[in-house]
Amino acid sequence: MFVPQTGITLWLFILGALVVGGGVFFVLTLVPTRFRKPLIAAVTFLAGLFFALEFFLPVATEGETKGQNFLTPFLKPVSAWTTILQGFALGIGVYSLVSVHLRNIARKREGRGFSVVLLAAIVAMAVPAIWKEYNPDPRLKGFYEIIYDGAFNSLNATMYSVVAFYIVSAAYRAFRIRSREATLILISAFLIMLGQVTIGQAITNGIPNEGFARNFRIENIANWILTRVNSPAVLAIEFGVGIGALATSLRIWLSLERGSYFDEEL
Amino acid sequence: MEHATTSARIILILFSVIIVTQVIRAQRGQRPFIRRIPGLTAIEEAVGRAVEMGRPILTSVGMGGIDIITLQALAIVTHVAGVAARFGQRIILPVRNAAFVPIAEDAISTAYNQAGRPDAFSEQDIIFLSGEQFAYAAGVSGLIQREKVAATFLFGQFFAESLIIAENANQVGAIQVAGTPSTTQIPFFIVACDYVIIGDEYYAATAYLTRQPTIMGSLVGQDRVKMAVIGLIVLGAILLSFGMPVVWNLFFDKELATLADYFKPQGTLIQSLGAGGGK
Numbered sequence: 438m439f440v441p442q443t444g445i446t447l448w449l450f451i452l453g454a455l456v457v458g459g460g461v462f463f464v465l466t467l468v469p470t471r472f473r474k475p476l477i478a479a480v481t482f483l484a485g486l487f488f489a490l491e492f493f494l495p496v497a498t499e500g501e502t503k504g505q506n507f508l509t510p511f512l513k514p515v516s517a518w519t520t521i522l523q524g525f526a527l528g529i530g531v532y533s534l535v536s537v538h539l540r541n542i543a544r545k546r547e548g549r550g551f552s553v554v555l556l557a558a559i560v561a562m563a564v565p566a567i568w569k570e571y572n573p574d575p576r577l578k579g580f581y582e583i584i585y586d587g588a589f590n591s592l593n594a595t596m597y598s599v600v601a602f603y604i605v606s607a608a609y610r611a612f613r614i615r616s617r618e619a620t621l622i623l624i625s626a627f628l629i630m631l632g633q634v635t636i637g638q639a640i641t642n643g644i645p646n647e648g649f650a651r652n653f654r655i656e657n658i659a660n661w662i663l664t665r666v667n668s669p670a671v672l673a674i675e676f677g678v679g680i681g682a683l684a685t686s687l688r689i690w691l692s693l694e695r696g697s698y699f700d701e702e703l
Numbered sequence: 704m705e706h707a708t709t710s711a712r713i714i715l716i717l718f719s720v721i722i723v724t725q726v727i728r729a730q731r732g733q734r735p736f737i738r739r740i741p742g743l744t745a746i747e748e749a750v751g752r753a754v755e756m757g758r759p760i761l762t763s764v765g766m767g768g769i770d771i772i773t774l775q776a777l778a779i780v781t782h783v784a785g786v787a788a789r790f791g792q793r794i795i796l797p798v799r800n801a802a803f804v805p806i807a808e809d810a811i812s813t814a815y816n817q818a819g820r821p822d823a824f825s826e827q828d829i830i831f832l833s834g835e836q837f838a839y840a841a842g843v844s845g846l847i848q849r850e851k852v853a854a855t856f857l858f859g860q861f862f863a864e865s866l867i868i869a870e871n872a873n874q875v876g877a878i879q880v881a882g883t884p885s886t887t888q889i890p891f892f893i894v895a896c897d898y899v900i901i902g903d904e905y906y907a908a909t910a911y912l913t914r915q916p917t918i919m920g921s922l923v924g925q926d927r928v929k930m931a932v933i934g935l936i937v938l939g940a941i942l943l944s945f946g947m948p949v950v951w952n953l954f955f956d957k958e959l960a961t962l963a964d965y966f967k968p969q970g971t972l973i974q975s976l977g978a979g980g981g982k
Contacts (some may be wrong), residue, residue: 493707493716506706523802526769530801533808534831541827589835596837600863603870611894671886674902678884680928681906683715684722684921685771693726693917 458525478692485690487515535559625662632659710953721931722924729920737922742880742898743911746856749878750786753853759793759828761852763843763868765859765883766799766836769806772884775906776859779882781810782912783856788818797830797846799839804831840864844871857881857896858905861888869895882908903929 442450468476491508502509538552565581612623631637632655641655651657687693707715729735753760762783764776784794796807808829815824832842844867847855855872857865858881865881865888872879873895881892882900892899900908903925910918939950948959 492705493712496706504706523769526802526805530804530831533804534801537826546827589838592841593835593837596841596867597863600866603866607866607870607873607891607894674886674889676932677903677925677929678886678905680718680925680932681884681903682771683718683928684925685775685906687719687722688726688917688921689771689774691723693723693921 454521458521462525474692481690481692484515485686487511489690625666628655629659629662632656718928718931721927722921725924725927726917726920729916729923732916733920734916735919735923737907737911737919740900740904740907740911742882742900742904743908745878745880745898746783746786746912749854749856749880750783750790750792752878753787754790754792756853758853759795759850760787760854760856761795761797761843761847761850761872761877762856763797763859764803764807765857765861766839766864767860768800769803770860772860773803775909776882777807777810778909779858779912780856781814782909784811784814785818788815788820788823791820791823793823793825793828795828795830795846795850795852797832797839797843799832799834799836801831801834804829836862836864837867840867843868847871847875847877851875852877854878855880857883857892858900858908859883861885861892866891866895 465473465476487508491506491512494506494508496504496506496509535556538555540546541549541552542556561584565577565584569577569581608626611619612626613619631640637659638654638656641653644650644654646654646657652661750760760783762780764773764780767773767776780794780796787794794811796811798804798807808826811829812821812824812826815821830842830846833839843864846852847868848871852872852875855868855877857868857879861868861883862885865883865885869879869881869892879896880898880900881896882905883889883892884902884905889899889901906925907922909915910922935950942949943951943959943962946962948962948964952958
């Protein structure tokens with residue numbers, strides 16, 4: 438069942454999924470409001486439980502199922518549900534986006550020209566991108582490449598290159614010595630930058646790279662700052678973030694989190 | 704497929720129990736103390752300044768998908784929207800995920816409704832810009848420059864666009880509050896923004912802002928877990944220094960027999976973690 442389908446079976450699967458999906462959404466709209474939150478909580482718990490059990494249950498150490506437990510074969514199909522649900526969410530998003538901009542145009546709001554450009558851009562990108570998959574005409578592919586690779590990617594690269602100028606202006610402000618912290622940033626950044634470039638390394642090239650003296654070579658000082666000061670700090674932040682993510686995941690999984698951010702608790 | 708090892712099972716389940724226990728204790732009435740987080744206390748200041756200047760506030764939930772980081776960012780932005788709504792102040796929220804537009808509209812409009820100012824909310828201000836990183840950055844920068852925003856709140860997952868957005872806001876003199884779990888972007892925010900929320904403060908933000916017992920309990924649980932982690936690190940370091948790599952061997956594939964093994968090439972803690980050598 439969980440293998441890629443082709444031909445008429447594929448279309449039957451797509452049709453079946455749409456009918457079942459639409460049916461489920463319709464049934465959900467009929468659920469009384471007071472039962473909706475418990476229903477969401479139950480589905481969230483069951484979905485989370487599947488992934489938790491799959492991760493925690495012991496796995497076979499030999500044989501055909503080595504590295505798997507009895508839930509592992511279902512992991513890919515169940516994970517695909519996320520993609521399917523995101524597909525529905527994307528549909529809602531596109532509908533919302535198009536309706537907002539169509540309203541802008543219909544009501545002649547200020548800036549409606551941008552709405553026209555946005556809708557035209559959606560059509561100009563979506564039509565050739567989908568069509569080229571079904572039509573082998575090289576002109577179609579060429580048109581897509583012109584607007585995507587030729588225009589879009591070049592604009593992206595241009596925007597990325599702007600970061601270099603912003604780094605300079607931000608660094609200038611950060612490196613002005615106004616406090617002890619700024620002074621520390623300035624000194625450590627200066628040493629690390631020197632340690633990364635050959636001209637910096639040339640400054641202390643006369644110091645032997647062995648024994649106690651090697652600690653005074655600029656590249657070793659820079660490396661020490663990176664691996665003994667910077668890395669532990671980054672790891673500490675990542676530990677904290679990881680624990681925060683664990684706590685937030687637990688709250689969502691067990692529906693301890695409030696339903697829609699700032700309404701009453703479940 | 705990745706599966707839990709024995710040590711991961713014990714540690715994760717133990718940590719989860721600690722967090723859930725603290726949540727339940729808080730729900731039963733125990734009120735923990737949360738220290739002041741300057742970035743979050745600055746929200747009212749930033750909103751007040753925007754009101755005085757008569758300019759809008761720009762918020763962003765970053766470049767992430769619909770995941771925990773983005774939902775956490777939306778929770779913070781929704782709180783900002785609630786404060787802004789009390790003054791009838793305009794909030795602009797550009798998003799990079801079309802599927803996120805209805806979710807953001809719902810959360811922000813709810814905040815305006817709860818503040819009793821549904822009239823001040825406009826769905827035009829929840830703007831889908833682009834799913835592409837730099838197109839999004841260009842769009843946000845354009846909004847900042849055209850609207851001359853008075854304040855920006857940048858929360859969520861950011862990448863190289865963080866500095867483009869923050870520097871543009873700096874150019875128009877906006878007061879900026881930012882927070883991200885992306886360790887590579889924190890330095891950019893620190894140099895460009897007025898207040899930055901670092902590390903797990905990001906996840907403490909909703910507890911601090913809402914004072915909701917469940918989230919505050921969760922925060923206390925996180926701190927208990929952090930203490931446990933620090934305790935394990937200190938214990939492991941002491942034992943390893945005396946030639947007993949018990950804690951190390953619990954977590955790493957490359958088991959050590961003596962202290963000398965630790966100093967052999969590829970044997971340091973940082974290298975092992977970087978190479979994904981954890982058990």
